[in-house]
Amino acid sequence: MTARSTTTGRGLAALLIATAALARGVVTQAQAEAIDAQIAAGELDAAYAAIGATRDAARTADNRG
Incomplete structure (x- = not known):
């Protein structure tokens, strides 16, 4: 696997995670x-x-009820 394909894969993964988080x-x-x-x-x-910071903030808010 080349550095470019790894970067592309990480970018796609980040985009999918962000899209799911928005949804x-x-x-x-x-x-x-x-x-x-x-x-x-x-x-x-x-x-x-x-993405991690917003996810953590959402979890904290959920835990507070």
């Missing part, structure tokens, strides 16, 4: 667009961090 209401449309811009710019680590 479930974990992220807002604006957050999803920001994550999409990070993916397009090749900033995959930042995109994954953003």
